[in-house]
Amino acid sequence: MKKYKILISNDDGPASPLLVPFIKAVKALPICSEVRIVVPAKERSWIAKALTRFDPLTVTPHTFGDLPGFTVSGSGALGGTPADCVSLGINNLYRDPPNLVLSGINMGNNAGL
Template sequence: MSHNKPLILITNDDGLIAKGISELVKFVRPLGEIVVVAPDAPRSGSGCSLTVTQPVHFKMIRKDVGLTVYRCSGSPVDCVKLARHAILDRDPDLVLSGINHGDNSGVNVHYSGTMGAVIEACVNRIPAIGFSLCDHDQGADFEPMGKYVRELTKMVLLNGLPDYTCLNVNFPKVEEIKGLKVCQQARGSWSNEWEPCPRSFDENYYWMSGSFVPLKKGHEKSDNWALANGYGAITPTLVDMTDYKFAKELDSLVAGLLMEDEE
């Protein structure tokens, strides 16, 4: 592998044949040496899952100047781990994941295989960005977000990111994106998450469904608001999930519990 250009590792959770990952490669290919290690089939909703009950296999399927592509039998996190352990000759300068068919705003970040790969890179202090588009269609139009993907990638290659901080970047399904907004993760939860799809003689079959209900509607700093109003949403995301504010109060509460035991 060339050491003259930045090394960019690309993966996703929609699988190697998804249009989104091909578009991502197209958008950033001039910016470095690209190595793709992606699941051999869709792994949507896999979060930070690992494959621990069977071996994981990878195979090179394409090699061009500046671009090498592998398929992997594991999850997006497996792809990043295996790339670092068995494929690359050094850690990548940047990990990109996506472009996901469907957004990963709000609490979706906790379920997302796209962001699972990003978080795996972030844990290892490798700058990482997850890209998603609010369009589940297999033939989705990714072109409106192309210039933003390139510029954000260039920005992170040049400036890096703080340790244990990654970027969750979502784009609306629009013909023209109004611009970018740095956002907070929308707070809320999912409702009506299951839809019955009975089979013959058995009604206990369900499809995952549902809709996201924001805790605070119209919150202009949230990623959901930005997307609903035509903006790309950039949410800086921490791997460290410690609640430092509540930790001080909890420390006092725990100390009180111990004092009661002594009495």
């Protein structure tokens, strides 16, 4: 069975009560070889696809349960968006890209608008 390096992100930040249980559930999957975690430093709902263009981003090591990961914040109004986190997790923070990206679990309504 193929094993995957899985990147986890969300839009609710590290304080989400669902994040650590989600990480543990993904880590327990038989297809999971490694869990990587990069989330916004604070709740960033409703701007998930926005990217920080000009302002610097700050990446801070963070522990999620017993797993290391990162939080991302910015100096500008939109810095540290969920899309910033996924982009950094795929392209910059690890030696090689993940095989799979999972985002969630979301605390709010997930209805498409």
